[in-house]
Amino acid sequence: MAATVLIVEDEPAILELIAVNLEHAGYETLRAKSAEEAGRLLADILPDLVLLDWMLPGQSGLALARRLRGDARTREMPLIFLTARADEPDKIAGLEAGADDYITKPFSTKELVARIRAVLRRKKPQHGDAPVEISGLRLDPAAHGVTGNGQALSFGPTEFRLLHYLMTHPNRVHSRTQLLDEVWGDHVFIEERTVDVHIRRLRQALAPSGHDALIDTVRGSGYALRAEAAAMSRG
Amino acid sequence: MAATVLIVEDEPAILELIAVNLEHAGYETLRAKSAEEAGRLLADILPDLVLLDWMLPGQSGLALARRLRGDARTREMPLIFLTARADEPDKIAGLEAGADDYITKPFSTKELVARIRAVLRRKKPQHGDAPVEISGLRLDPAAHGVTGNGQALSFGPTEFRLLHYLMTHPNRVHSRTQLLDEVWGDHVFIEERTVDVHIRRLRQALAPSGHDALIDTVRGSGYALRAEAAAMSRG
DNA sequence: GCCGGAGGTTACGGTTTCGTTACAGCCGGA
């Protein structure tokens, strides 16, 4: 039940300092030294909160924030900026980008923990990391693991997110457009047929345990993951 | 059903380019070459979304945006800015004026369509159709599934729409013309006998659970789906 | 019983949609 915090900070000493303090306060931590590394992490794992340094080598923290807010998966994710610059313009830009709070260095670890607590309290209860199970197929977002009737299955990042979305919205037809919005993110420009290919890859990855049969093609509409309970809902 | 987009753009070539692309993507378009013209149009028609150029002769796009947000009638209308200026200050001013998104020229038509789609989707609190049930026959539009007394039945797209329509309008005779309008769409030209064939296919798909008997042929008039409660109501 | 009309049924060409494969680009790790 411990909340997971992703810390994005290029200075190793500060990164370590923050991480140790947060862990001491009872949080689990993920670490990234650049926006790019954070992006890769976020492709697989959705932390409960992101602590984001403003100045980063390569892509800036602000740019990453914008990317997070442009993606349906991460739009609601709590975000706190961490920066040495106290200038007013930066602050405005940061909040415009959808940050929930803004902490200027130097800061006390007490203040840091207090603000994280406040932001987490303000945000809705997280549901993104609860394990899902349907028809013997079990997906655990936190562990990034899937088992089919006990047998371990492996997926690429996109396949994993696609399966996760389908499993959390079963017995419902999703158009290709919908899936692109929900799984890839609102602001991507991808051919609809690409969804077909990923469905195929997902089915292939599910095949070893036979769970590929769970994914129905609804001709002319899209795809649906069928949980057996719904087919016989009437008694 | 197609969403209507009002395009406000003073450059004729660009206006045309955008309009053609949106129409190709399935949207209906309205065109205005100035903020004033757009204002007159909006007095009569409320489009589903406004695509607004920043720089316009006469009244600026920003001014029009502010006016739209000040009017109760148009306050909730989705609005996307379209501009050649990528400067940060402009962007902030645009978003403060209540724009839902902001696209800088040059842009790809793919991106344009994707963003329009995203904004429209975000604004609409998607109202999923409710399941219908008649005499043990249950149809769930969201799941695109049908069960007859617990047994799963499968249909092609047209059969499904036809059954859906009949189930939501039971105990009523529908002429073939009516069915073509309601199920196929107003503007299609299709032989009336085609309806017969689809009724036949629908009955066949319903046969496994015996629900094919629900569809009555009314000689000389059309077809009707009979809900049992009504069977005794008429003599 | 005969007849005409309406609906039932079947078969078929054409089109759309989907599954599948192949491929090139990107990125990170060795």
Place this chain on the structure above:
DNA sequence: TCCGGCTGTAACGAAACCGTAACCTCCGGC
């Protein structure tokens, strides 16, 4: 730097689906 995994796109073939025509069956009126 090469290599191997992952991704998005294009292309091709198969299957599903559709609309139409043709033929058959049923029905009522005479």
